[in-house]
Amino acid sequence: MLTIELFFEQSLNGLQQGVMLFLMAAGLTLVFGIMHLINLAHGSLYMIGAYVAASVTQASDSFTLGILAALVAAGLTGMLLEFSALRRLYNRDHLDQVLATFGMILFFNELVKILWGPQALFLSTPEFLSGTLEFIPGAPYPSYRLFIIGAGLVVALLLRHLIIHTRVGMLIRAGATHREMVGALGVNIDELYTIVFGLGAMLAGLAGALAGPMLAVEVGMGEKILILTFVVIIIGGIGSVRGALVGALLVGMVDTYGRAFLPTIMRELLDPASADTVAASMSSVAIYVLMAVVLIWKPRGLFQAYGS
Amino acid sequence: MKKNKHLLPMLMAGAMALSAGFASPALQAAEPVKIGMITTLSGGGASLGIDIRDGFMLGLKMKDGKLGGVETQVIEVDDARKVENAKQIATRMIKQDDVDIVTGIVWSNLAMAVVPSVTRAGKFYISPNAGPSALAGKKCHENYFNVAWQNDNLHEAAGQYVTDKGLKNVYLMAPNYPAGKDAIAGFKRFYKGNVAGEVYTKLGQVDYAAELANLRAAKPDAVYFFLPGGMGINFVKQYSQAGLSADTPLFGPAFSFDEGILKAVGDAAIGVYNTSQWNKDIDNAANTSFVEAFKEAYGRNPSLYASQGYDAALLIDSAITSVGGDLSDDDKFRDALRKAEFDSVRGNFKFGSNQHPIQDIYVRVVHKDGDTVTNKIVSKVFTAHQDAYATECKL
Incomplete structure (x- = not known):
């Protein structure tokens, strides 16, 4: 039965999933748009964020400290990764980048297994967010998910401010379209790239740390979200942070509505047994259908990055 | 090139003859x-x-x-x-x-x-x-x-246990792959009540918010779910965060509540019933x-x-x-x-005749033993239980 309350609750779920995807997609799309680098290891930074947050929260009993530690760890790992390895890949073709960064996924998965062991880690919901809020009558909503929505929207606003109103943001925009010119004007491009990469890594780490209390903190957790993240940046337009936000919300909504309402709709049309199977299959392809439709309509995604 | 065409089958025939000659005596006591x-x-x-x-x-x-x-x-x-x-x-x-x-x-x-x-x-x-x-x-x-x-066994025991407990309106959830379908089929084989909802999720799914909202709206007496590995960790955590554990009991097979998973889920799993053929306190x-x-x-x-x-x-x-x-x-x-x-x-x-176990199956409950969250046996559901497919096997 579809009630207004249920629809509203599912919309919140879609929004929350979208916000989570945005945190991942923002970093990935910046790196792709500015350095022209396909970074499959972005999910590994998400995993590192979750693991560090879980360890630090467990040791210190403070979720805030856990998140800060995750930001620092993911940011530093990202910058180190850029400085030591990825820097050499900017001028290579995409296939080399995919191969190298895929290798890094394997490397990080094994590293995490060596450091933390193969079993999933525990990360509890902070006490003040562990309850539910019943602002939709009859449908108490987990406070933690509301917190994620809030945190994600704040990050989106901060990023917007950073890119539009600050010097670094201006360089990022300039670097995306005219990188030789920016270099010729005396800007240290290498340094800029390292900073951008670190920023993207921090966002991925933040997403991992925020996901930790809801999800299994386990080896390989990054790959599961990575595919959706790529769908998001392709829909949004590669290199555009605004596109990443719109794309993430679209994907989050379509995926959630698909899973929430397709079974009910299918049950009206088919017998229950096949309805469940058909609905499950249809909802898992829904976002790819969305991607195909967007690409037919706008082959370069919804938003093109900075006039390129 | 033409020569090679004949060479290959010949080599293969030779290799086969060699392996036929030497393979059998290879399995000796020494x-x-x-x-x-x-x-x-x-x-x-x-x-x-x-x-x-x-x-x-x-x-x-x-x-x-x-x-x-x-x-x-x-x-x-x-x-x-x-x-x-x-x-x-x-x-x-x-x-x-x-x-x-x-x-x-x-x-x-x-x-x-x-x-x-x-x-x-x-x-x-x-x-x-x-x-x-x-x-x-x-x-x-x-x-x-x-x-x-056999894949169905633990699910069958859960179906029986839920029926014995007098629960009449159960919501079912499993991933959309063969073992997930087997799980639900196994549960239903011994469950006599009404099915409040039957949902197949994506394999490897991480977020269950949409499913949980639908589940709450369906108002079941209990939930039976089969989500092995990390999927189970995700689900149980989110189930507890959604505030559902208080009035809708959760049942599952042992796969979602082994020691490693309990460590990752923590207190959120306490009170969950799960079926198993083994526990460390047998x-x-x-x-x-x-x-x-x-x-x-x-x-x-x-x-x-x-x-x-x-x-x-x-x-x-x-x-x-x-x-x-x-x-x-x-x-x-x-x-x-x-x-x-x-x-x-x-x-x-x-x-049994199909070379699958005939064994007892128990129901366990997740509880806190000192500081560790772990399982203990509550009761035996089946004695010398055999799977439902043995009769189809011609051995």
Whole structure:
């Protein structure tokens, strides 16, 4: 039965999933748009964020400290990764980048297994967010998910401010379209790239740390979200942070509505047994259908990055 | 080029003649027993494979590295939970390493791809985990033994238990893949009440917010779910965060509540009922010594996967002992395996006609023992339970 309350609750779920995807997609799309680098290891930074947050929260009993530690760890790992390895890949073709960064996924998965062991880690919901809020009558909503929505929207606003109103943001925009010119004007491009990469890594780490209390903190957790993240940046337009936000919300909504309402709709049309199977299959392809439709309509995604 | 065309078949014929000539005497008493272990040691779900491997190796260690008194070589390869890998590894083990027995596979889809080719090649396969319905029924094979369970068994026990408890409106949830369908089918075979909803989720799904909102709206008496590995961790955490645990009890098979998962879920799992053929508090000598030896060797509590790996090693040990270390006669070895003359850690154990277990199944509850969240047995649901597919198997 579809009630207004249920629809509203599912919309919140879609929004929350979208916000989570945005945190991942923002970093990935910046790196792709500015350095022209396909970074499959972005999910590994998400995993590192979750693991560090879980360890630090467990040791210190403070979720805030856990998140800060995750930001620092993911940011530093990202910058180190850029400085030591990825820097050499900017001028290579995409296939080399995919191969190298895929290798890094394997490397990080094994590293995490060596450091933390193969079993999933525990990360509890902070006490003040562990309850539910019943602002939709009859449908108490987990406070933690509301917190994620809030945190994600704040990050989106901060990023917007950073890119539009600050010097670094201006360089990022300039670097995306005219990188030789920016270099010729005396800007240290290498340094800029390292900073951008670190920023993207921090966002991925933040997403991992925020996901930790809801999800299994386990080896390989990054790959599961990575595919959706790529769908998001392709829909949004590669290199555009605004596109990443719109794309993430679209994907989050379509995926959630698909899973929430397709079974009910299918049950009206088919017998229950096949309805469940058909609905499950249809909802898992829904976002790819969305991607195909967007690409037919706008082959370069919804938003093109900075006039390129 | 033309010459080469004839060369290849000739070479192959020659190779076949050679292998036919030399292969059979290779299985003599003095030869070490070669066991191929294909299991998941890396990536998601690695903790299951590692437990099976560790349990098996502990069984081997307790027999001083000699199963049935014969020097035993275990070739251990990681399948990373990928069907293609598992197939390739199996082919290599059969053709190149010439193993006698293959074991170790965790997942049903991998087992479906590998087991038939192993048995067709005349090798034995001892399953320490996956028990897809097809291999228990129409596609059963004389060289395939399952020492864990048929996939449906734990779900059937849950269906029975929920019915016994008088719950009449249960919501069902499983991933959209063969073992997920088997799970729901197994549950329904013994559940007599009304189905409040039946949902199949994406395999590997991480967020269940949409499903949980629908679930709440359906207002069930209870929820039965089968989401193995990380999916279960995600689901139980989110179920508790959504505030559902208070009035809608959660039931599941043991797979979602092994020691590793409980550590990751924490207090959110307390009070959940789950069905299992084994628990560390089953009181028999074999189990006590297994649990102690496992803790000492690996510094953690054994899971049911570890108990299954351990039993697989003991089963092989008993059969090799029974044939006096001589594996050259397949028929004799097979008969020895069928007898299952070993002290299983779960107590009563024997094989049915389809070479799957006939065993007791219990319901456990998750509780807090000091600081650790763990399982304890509440009651026995089934005594000497056999799977539903045995009659379809022509053995």
